[in-house]
Amino acid sequence: MTLTTPSSARTSTDRPIARADLEGAVTVPDFLAGAGTLTLPERRLIVEQALVLLEQNYVHLPLKTAMHAVNPVQRLRLLRTELTRQTPQTMGPEWLFHKEMAGIFMSVRDLHTNYLLPKPFAGRVAYLPFVLEKATESDGDHYLVTSVVTGFSAPGFGLGVEVTHWNGVPIGTAVEINGLRLAGSNRAASLARGLDSLTIRPLLMQLPPEEDWIDVTFRAADGSTGEIRVAWEVATNLPPTTDLDAVSPASLANALDLDADERDRARKSLYHPEVVRLEGEQAEDGQLTEPQAVGAADLPTTMPSVFRARAVTTAHGTFGQIRIFTFSVQDPVAFRDEFARLISLLPPNGLIVDVRGNGGGHLHASEFTLQTLTPRPISPEPVQFIATPLNLALCRRHQDGAEGIDLGPWFPSLDQAVEIGATFSAGFTITPSDGANEIGQTYHGPAVLVTDARCYSATDFFAAGWADHEIGPILGVDDRTGAGGANVWTHQLLMQLVGDRASEPGSPYAPLPKGANMRVAIRRGLRVGALSGTPVEDLGVTPTVRHAMTKADVLTGNVDLLDRAGEILAGMPVRRLAVTTAFTRVGLRVEVAAGGLDRVDVYVNGRPIGSEDVTADPVVLSELHGAPGTVVLVEGFQAGALVASRRVVA
Incomplete structure (x- = not known):
């Protein structure tokens, strides 16, 4: 059945509708006209496989049930029962099935545990041709346009205008409401996701917008007001860096907010074509053969989509700044070495490490990098499986480390869990300790870490390691990080590790139809140091210093944020x-x-x-x-x- 949007959401109007009209983009109605071909048996299979993952693989199920008063397993059982009573003639529209599945997964507020839509949604993104960022001043919050797609124009609308209403709803309220649809594990994360998805929605994980267009009310710098109607469009997204379904070191050590990763690639495609051009010149290992700089003030790097390094002058002195946009790389050692090379070229009297908006990636890249900034030995975070018969079978199958898949350390405790009633396995590290301490400290000036609520997954591990090893202060623009504390595997990866039921007797996994997929938090991370044993999930990392982003920050290159970081560094000893x-x-x-x-x-x-x-x-x-x-x-x-x-x- 063709996926359709309720007709009540479609209205006619004589008002002009502004479009970006990018090559290859289509309107939402045109995209939906060819979407949706799941049969009733295929829907039933998807629900059945979701039950397997959440009942037998999902490590955070007890935590989420307690913290958020949800029962996703029972909701799936009810949906399964409902589908058994339907026929191909009486089943509901496909968009309603996807909405229910996405809602069940999002109810646990875990950006690692997702229902991934089938074709043609996967690999596509719905977008409006501008980006909003929030600034906080003494008179409250302001939502400013900070990026506009090249070639898009509308009377009075452009960089720096303040959006006041969204479809007639005050913009702050619209952000709150939108955030409730998504899986932020705390309020700061929910608001951040709500703001991001106002203008960019990866269709791998989010349904297309209900609206064909958005009415935006805005105020210009001179105080004048205006209103434009902007059409949603759908385009093909850039491909991912890592094949998360393949059995590889990168997928097995994956800790990534996939929604953020999809959105970041879309932003890169829409607003940073120079980075896309450079990425096209990368070798198979994801690096350029010769370092190149994106901006005039930047140090040349072989990883322009990963790092941006430069010296910044603040009111308190000149310091080094390095942005880490992602930990999603194939080679974590190359990542660590390029980070160390770049910071060695920056001023030695202080370093600002900025991981805002970083949705994570390869855990080894995250935890290998910490050693370069501290003389203390690095203890990677231990992780645990939830104790279930299926996880026991998984670890038994791979206890000998064959084919580079070593789950042997977790097997004895899972095997014993039946006797002692343990909820989780013992904790062991994914990141090898020798790799986390291979080169040691390379930068000896003071360092400050800058975080926000979009920091997630491997970036949560990085921030937790930073705090637990007392590397330096943490300057947060939100009250905490996104609080994603787990290693995450896809259904397709699990099926390859255990085998499907057609070829492996006793396996509960079966191939999903039409390119559908799911992800699940498989192993939860625990803090080390003073907070040893505390889970990262839902708690995140709390900054030592808070800074609310100002208008000057969002419009003129983070000037107030960098000054605050410089003030902190100026008061610290230099070695x-x-x-x-x-x-x-x-x-x-x-x-x-x-x-x-x-x-x-x-x-x-x-x-x-x-x-x-x-x-x-x-x-x-x-x-x-x-x-x-x-x-x-x-x-x-x-x-x-x-x-x-x-x-x-x-």
């Missing part, structure tokens, strides 16, 4: 620790240039060799035993506290 090695006739010579330290300890191949007070610059230790390839670790102390380290290979 310096450089190590050079050379071989002489009498042995290995180690030279240490130190600043802000009163003692250095030196280790050669893991063995303590010497400890020297910093009374001269440089500190020289010579006649040490070693050969080419020797690993030299220097740790710097101030008043007895470890505050810097440097690892080099002689």
Whole structure:
């Protein structure tokens, strides 16, 4: 049956409708005219498979049932019963089925656990030709237009205008209402998602808009007001970086807000064609062969869609700033190394690490990067399965680590859970500890992390690791991060790991029709350090300092936010620790240039060799035993506290 939108949502008007008219884009009615071919048996199969995932794989089910007073499993059972009573002639429209399925998954407020729509929705995005951002001033919140699709124009409408009403509803209320449809796990996250999806809706996870167009009331800088009617359009989105259905290290270690990732790719396509052009020049590993800069002030990078690094001048001094747009990469070591290279080129007296809007990606990339900013050993977050017979079978099948899939550490505790009544398995890390500590600290100035409610998944792990290892202050533009604390797998990936019931006796999985898919939070993450054992899910990471985005921030390059970050950095101590090695006739010579330290300890191949007070610059230790390839670790102390380290290979 063809998916249609209720006729009550369609009205006629003589008012002109503005369109972006991008190549290949179509109106919502034209798109819907060819959508929707699920049969009744296919709908029943989708519901059945959703029950398998939520009952037997979903790690947060007890938490979500308690925190949000929801029962998605019972809702699916009721829907299954309803479908058994229907016939092809009496079944409802397909849009209603998709709406019910999406509502059940979104009821748990988990952006990792999703119903993914079948073809032709997957890979498409509905959009309006502008972006809104919120600024907070003394007189309240303001919603400003900060990006407009090239070529789109409407009388009086453009960059910097303030939107006051959305289809006649005050804009703040419209954002609140829209946020209630989505899966934000806290109010800040709900509002952020509500604002984002006002103008961009990935159809992989969200139904097309009910409206053909939107009436936007706005106020210009001179105080004049206007109103335009803007049509929704549907276009093909850019392809994802990682095939999340394939059995690969990247998919197995995935922790990604897929809705945000889809939306970010759409924004890139609509508003940043220069980045899309550069991405087209990338090699298979996702990097450019030669570093290039997107903006004139940026450092050239081999990953322009991942990083933006530059020096920024604030009222409190000049500091380094690096934006991390995503952790969704194929090679986490290359990610870590490019991050370390870029920050080494930035001012050494302070670093602003900005992860706002980062929906996550590869957990290894997230947790490998922390080591570059702290002398402390990094403890990656442990994760747990929920104890169910299906998860036990999954870990039993892959307990020997064959084919690079090692679930052996979780198997004994799941096997024991039946006897002791445990809810979860024991916790073990996905990110290998040796990789999280392979190169150690490379930047020795102070650092501040900038977060918002759109930070999710692997970015929540990154922010939690930052806080748990006491790397530096966290400057938040929202009250907390998005609070996504899990490793997430798709139905297609699980089916490959266990086998489907046609080929593997006892498997509950079956292929889904028409390209439909689902995702589920499979392993939950736990904090380390002072909050050891606390789940990240629904709680997120609370900033140490809050900053509300101002009009100057959203319209002129985050100027007030950067000044606040600069103020924080200016009040923090600056360290310096450089190590050079050379071989002489009498042995290995180690030279240490130190600043802000009163003692250095030196280790050669893991063995303590010497400890020297910093009374001269440089500190020289010579006649040490070693050969080419020797690993030299220097740790710097101030008043007895470890505050810097440097690892080099002689």
